[in-house]
Amino acid sequence: METLAPDAKEELQLNRIKDTIQNVYENVSFYRKKFNENNITPDDIQSLTDVQKLPFTVKKDLRANYPFGLFARPINQIRRMHASSGTSGKPTVVGFSENDLNVWAEIVARAIRACGGEPGGVLHNAYGYGLFTGGLGIHYGSERLGMATVPVSGGNTERQITLIEDFKPTVITGTPTYVLNIVDKMEKMGKDPRKTSLKYGIFGAEAWSEELRNNLEERLDIKAMDIYGLSEVMGPGVAIECKEAQDGLHIADDHFYVEVINPETLKPVPEGEEGELVFTSLTKEALPIIRYRTGDVASITREPCKCGRTSIRMSRVKGRIDDMLIIRGVNVFPSEIESVLLSIEELAPHYKLIISQDGALEKLLLKVEMDEQMYEVIGQNLEDVKVKHLSEKISRKLKSSCLVTINTQIEPPGMIPRTEGKAIRIVREKKTSSVAN
Template identity: 65%
Template structure:
């Protein structure tokens, strides 16, 4: 669709959504009134900036169904976040919302290289998390045979990959890497499967991780993005032709990037906080939702021919950002450094500790089997000191921070069967022990 035609469609849908939330969601009516705006004042896409923001806390404050715009009888599915920091955030879907969800995910799978008649191995978790069911419905919508294996039971995953011969695999990058490494330990070559494409998301991952996955599995790996508050997976995805930014389904989800401090919109190319407004959802429409994800957007045409706005790979989350001696660093930036070093494997964990009155950041990394054997399985070996210095130098050069490094033997860092836990804050636990 051409840009002007798409913008007309976006404005038409934005005006309808604004009218809906004003009439049917008391929270939004009050927010609009507090901002001295009514839906009939939305006459251009620029007017979106006049509308109030929505935050995750707003969802928790109206738990469970306070932000729904339809009657309970019209809800056909509920999803919820894990609720690790208080009440979970709950989202609902009407029958039309499920059809929309299926459509945008089907588009995403097609952009990744999937085709009708293919087999899709779905290793995303099923349940209240939107990932598993989102990819499942989209795969079926596209006309693919869907294997709903979910996460875990890695050896069974390998058996099904060998026997069902899927062309596409979906899951978190850390878990799919775990599958590949398990195959290698079983004496199997993960490059010799039927897989051609991988759709990876639900956790930040780096370009270096992409290269590792592509090399280990002999596939094209693309990044998918989504969050339950907007709809789930399928909000955006990379195309397999370019692998250069994630195409946003922007006829359904309007994207902005703002400065998280000033809340002012940022121009294309500048990194800030992603903000989404839904344009076509019925049960749970949402206005200017602050995602907490750091990214940039790009309106330039893509070589694949799609005219949708693209977003960069998510750099990290505002709440995951580490401040190390005054320097802001995201875990994904540390991952970029680690994956440049062949002596260690791409599994790591950042631990936040307290050393007296000072915060201490310790990076746990895992040495490769080859290096471990060369050191006669002695982590106190002089070679390990050299490797530690090399890791610290690489991080210092690229991230401009000095960090403590703890080198572990192979298979010591916890493996993921879902989202990888990259940052562990031990400070509260240490304080309680004292």
């Protein structure tokens, strides 16, 4: 399936899209109503380009139909449910039939294999378990592949290090920022992260830069691959980088149909051009999703990959549309700021961007953390002239690469809070701040 000829893949996709459209039309009143409002029936979908006739689905649709309004199967056929945290309103709920779980495990097993995992090996899973799909998604895929799976979840970093030393895994999975915390802790304990048994890392659940990949690869002596997924579409495994190329993520396009649209015009963009990723599920039974607008910015390519897989590849996610900052008329993603900061050797790979409101204006403060060696060189004196030069260097690089000027505050090592899951890079303060832009 991973090396299927493009024509055969498109035929498979079309047949599966037709089945999915029939499923939602018959079993999900939300979609049947939307189709009828747009004068669409399942018979109108006769080619892949006909998918563009279908209405989009957005996150608020899942919230509006909380909890089970978008399920295409009765609750007695549901075998698992996951949900978002619901911190910004009602959570989004996703359900899986028994067949959905089997398909998901197979997709993730393929993904882990593409990253270097092998039957008989050991996988250290530092993704969070629970309602979040990451931990269990990786877990069952790893077991399906035939790996001994360590369900350590996030947190308790010293114990994680002990298990890595004692169980000798070859693969580690987790958010890149939390695995970075594990590396930092190892070094503080006087241990050399390069001397573990680890060979491959599978990192995702947050946008991360090429510079952070290089940092993790160098300090852990591994190959680090990006994995993509989101609960509304399935969970981890929707797309994965291969260890041979590490050049774009192979979409499991026998199970997901991808489009890239201009988020303003909602029209498709040319191949290779960045836009918003849109996914339609092809094989999900319990919660099929039609043209789901992910909010993630990336591009796609059909160019051959040296690993031999023929699937469509997506670029690494640049960021989310709702995370994009507009600084004095310039659009900037946090990942672009991260790329600049991680290219400066005097800085540690930890930062926080604080946004405050002063009337109609947004004011920004970028807090960055100094590298420990730099901190020792200046004798822990943040008033040192070297620190002033470092601040000027950061400003120059941000201006050159991102075309923005951001007030920067340099912090001692360890002052930026660490997280056990997704990193909190952007903080929006409600009260007016005295921070200068």
